[in-house]
Amino acid sequence: MNREPKKSTLAIQFVIAVCIALYILFPFFLVVINSFKYNTAISEDPIGFKGASFEQFISNLDGVVNNDHFKFWNAFGTSAIITVISLVLLAMFGGMAAWVICRNNKKAWANVIYFIFIASMIIPFQVVMLPLISTFRDVGKFINISMLQSIPGIIFAYCGFGGAMTVFILNGFIKGIPFELEEAAYIDGCLPEQVFFRIIFPMLKPVIMTVTILNGMWIWNDFLLPSLMLGLNGEVKTLPVAVQAFVGSYVKDWSMILTAALLAIIPMIVVFLIGQKQIVQGMVDGAIK
Amino acid sequence: MNILSPVRRITSYVCLLAGIVMFVASLYMDITGVKNDARGTLLVVGVLLIIAGLYFFPTLKHHRTIINILFLFPLLFTFAVTVIIPLLLGIYYSFTDWNGIKMTKMVGFENYAKMFNQPAFIWSILLTFLFVVFNMILVNLVGFLLALLCTTKIKGLGFFRASYFLPNLIGGIVLGYIWQFIFANVVTEIFNQPWSWLANSNTAFMAIIIVYIWQYAGYIMLIYITGLTTVPRDVLEASAIDGANAIQTLFKIKIPMIASTITICTFLTLTSAFKQFDVNLALTGGKGSIPDFMGKYLSNGTEMIALNIYTTAINDRSYSLGQAKAVLFFIILATVSIIQVRISNKKEVEM
Numbered sequence: 252m253n254r255e256p257k258k259s260t261l262a263i264q265f266v267i268a269v270c271i272a273l274y275i276l277f278p279f280f281l282v283v284i285n286s287f288k289y290n291t292a293i294s295e296d297p298i299g300f301k302g303a304s305f306e307q308f309i310s311n312l313d314g315v316v317n318n319d320h321f322k323f324w325n326a327f328g329t330s331a332i333i334t335v336i337s338l339v340l341l342a343m344f345g346g347m348a349a350w351v352i353c354r355n356n357k358k359a360w361a362n363v364i365y366f367i368f369i370a371s372m373i374i375p376f377q378v379v380m381l382p383l384i385s386t387f388r389d390v391g392k393f394i395n396i397s398m399l400q401s402i403p404g405i406i407f408a409y410c411g412f413g414g415a416m417t418v419f420i421l422n423g424f425i426k427g428i429p430f431e432l433e434e435a436a437y438i439d440g441c442l443p444e445q446v447f448f449r450i451i452f453p454m455l456k457p458v459i460m461t462v463t464i465l466n467g468m469w470i471w472n473d474f475l476l477p478s479l480m481l482g483l484n485g486e487v488k489t490l491p492v493a494v495q496a497f498v499g500s501y502v503k504d505w506s507m508i509l510t511a512a513l514l515a516i517i518p519m520i521v522v523f524l525i526g527q528k529q530i531v532q533g534m535v536d537g538a539i540k
Numbered sequence: 541m542n543i544l545s546p547v548r549r550i551t552s553y554v555c556l557l558a559g560i561v562m563f564v565a566s567l568y569m570d571i572t573g574v575k576n577d578a579r580g581t582l583l584v585v586g587v588l589l590i591i592a593g594l595y596f597f598p599t600l601k602h603h604r605t606i607i608n609i610l611f612l613f614p615l616l617f618t619f620a621v622t623v624i625i626p627l628l629l630g631i632y633y634s635f636t637d638w639n640g641i642k643m644t645k646m647v648g649f650e651n652y653a654k655m656f657n658q659p660a661f662i663w664s665i666l667l668t669f670l671f672v673v674f675n676m677i678l679v680n681l682v683g684f685l686l687a688l689l690c691t692t693k694i695k696g697l698g699f700f701r702a703s704y705f706l707p708n709l710i711g712g713i714v715l716g717y718i719w720q721f722i723f724a725n726v727v728t729e730i731f732n733q734p735w736s737w738l739a740n741s742n743t744a745f746m747a748i749i750i751v752y753i754w755q756y757a758g759y760i761m762l763i764y765i766t767g768l769t770t771v772p773r774d775v776l777e778a779s780a781i782d783g784a785n786a787i788q789t790l791f792k793i794k795i796p797m798i799a800s801t802i803t804i805c806t807f808l809t810l811t812s813a814f815k816q817f818d819v820n821l822a823l824t825g826g827k828g829s830i831p832d833f834m835g836k837y838l839s840n841g842t843e844m845i846a847l848n849i850y851t852t853a854i855n856d857r858s859y860s861l862g863q864a865k866a867v868l869f870f871i872i873l874a875t876v877s878i879i880q881v882r883i884s885n886k887k888e889v890e891m
Binding site: 261264271272276278279281282285293294297298340344345347348350351355367368371373375378379381382383385386388393394395407408411412414442443444447468471472473474490491494495505508509515519520527531534535538539 | 607
């Protein structure tokens with residue numbers, strides 16, 4: 252627009268923006284400040300700096316990190332392994348499946364598979380969760396490898412649940428890649444798998460970024476699936492499950508709970524600060540497509 | 541490498557043979573009940589060998605088909621085991637007396653009849669609908685206003701956008717506990733109230749809505765920002781020249797031009813509000829007393845349908861009943877989504 256907004260309007264807008272930011276960030280401030288306090292100090296003054304000390308923070312941290320129900324490093328490691336492996340597998344398997352579906356889109360079977368994937372996105376997790384657990388228990392018994400209290404089992408489940416969305420987004424992208432590119436490679440004597448891994452897959456980089464961010468946010472924060480599969484008192488726990496188990500074991504000891512919450516949100520915030528632009532872009536792209 | 545080379549041929553046959561032998565052997569062990577700890581490994585290795593054998597299979601004509609199958613297999617297999625089979629089993633189990641491990645008989649529509657005789661469940665459904673309606677309006681409104689604010693020319697836009705989006709990064713469980721603390725300790729302190737919002741069903745329900753908006757509005761804002769930035773500059777300039785004020789520009793140009801964005805956001809808020817579980821569990825646990833609903837006292841005043849399904853199955857151990865509720869939940873969600881998509885499609889055509 253060629254007319255500049257008035258200074259006073261800008262000032263008002265700025266003040267409003269600051270106020271909203273303060274409101275939105277206030278809970279984060281509370282988490283940080285109160286993890287520096289002892290429990291009685293929190294109940295006396297939950298907002299201010301009174302009673303906050305670095306020594307208390309260290310002692311809170313010590314109490315949380317080594318707690319039997321929380322075991323921060325174990326939970327963090329489990330969550331990281333599950334998230335990373337699931338994301339890599341989803342990107343690869345999703346790319347492979349989407350490519351095959353896309354390049355056979357004149358054939359009925361490919362359309363049927365695609366339709367089932369799309370339709371399945373409407374299925375809420377609640378309707379499959381109970382039979383899922385029993386199916387996994389039976390399969391685990393059958394193959395004699397535990398599928399329930401194990402990391403591979405959860406990764407398997409995430410590949411199944413994330414598959415539909417991944418194929419959907421990747422398919423939309425692959426459609427736009429000109430087929431001539433592949434044809435040239437076939438004429439040069441490439442096999443289909445070579446065409447995929449050498450030509451198509453590298454081209455998928457930006458859209459794989461999008462699905463990785465979407466799936467990553469979901470898998471890292473997911474509570475219901477791991478809590479059902481791993482159980483709250485199991486050996487293996489993801490971070491959200493560990494938080495839930497920890498809170499369940501401490502009745503309203505807020506200094507401990509908030510320190511645990513702080514530990515649980517730090518990894519996500521660090522990742523966000525590093526890849527802010529990509530994350531925002533990925534979240535928006537995923538919604539629009 | 542030549543696809544018909546002898547090396548590939550031999551590798552293929554060896555892999556296929558070994559794979560099939562291992563596969564059959566492990567199945568045999570399983571069916572006959574021979575206790576052997578290696579049978580799972582044997583099965584997995586067998587399947588992998590069969591896949592390798594298929595991949596190396598010396599055929600020019602069918603190599604493409606084989607690749608198609610192998611490329612689709614991993615995702616379709618996991619998808620079938622985690623989604624399709626449990627879905628079909630789940631629908632089947634909802635007509636039985638399934639207890640989470642085994643079933644003895646079919647009971648017809650008994651589970652469905654039972655759940656409609658539970659005032660607590662009816663309450664959950666009504667509450668969920670109320671929650672969905674509130675959130676669809678409020679989250680969209682707040683998200684849109686934030687987006688308008690974040691497309692002005694104020695300084696520090698990057699910071700504001702990032703901080704508004706920040707709550708969306710954090711999982712519902714952690715969020716729920718943080719806000720439980722805020723409502724129980726901080727809000728009471730600030731407003732000098734003796735009682736917590738979470739102690740009363742009505743205010744606790746409002747608390748859930750507030751937390752949900754806090755978490756979700758930033759995400760919706762991002763999508764609206766993208767929509768608003770696609771409104772062509774020359775259209776805005778033309779309206780400015782014609783003397784349109786800010787409010788006219790907003791209602792006559794911006795909002796009609798981002799109709800498709802509004803559709804996306806309504807759909808997102810609708811489905812996610814329906815499925816709300818984590819915050820509900822961590823913030824109130826569904827507790828809250830309702831003195832009289834359909835002639836009964838309820839203690840699940842803030843329990844929405846997703847949490848109700850969970851507590852029915854996991855806490856009360858009524859698996860088949862919980863499953864029947866889940867099937868109903870699925871039907872409601874599917875119907876609402878389809879209607880919603882239909883309506884928005886029609887609107888867009890009219891535009």
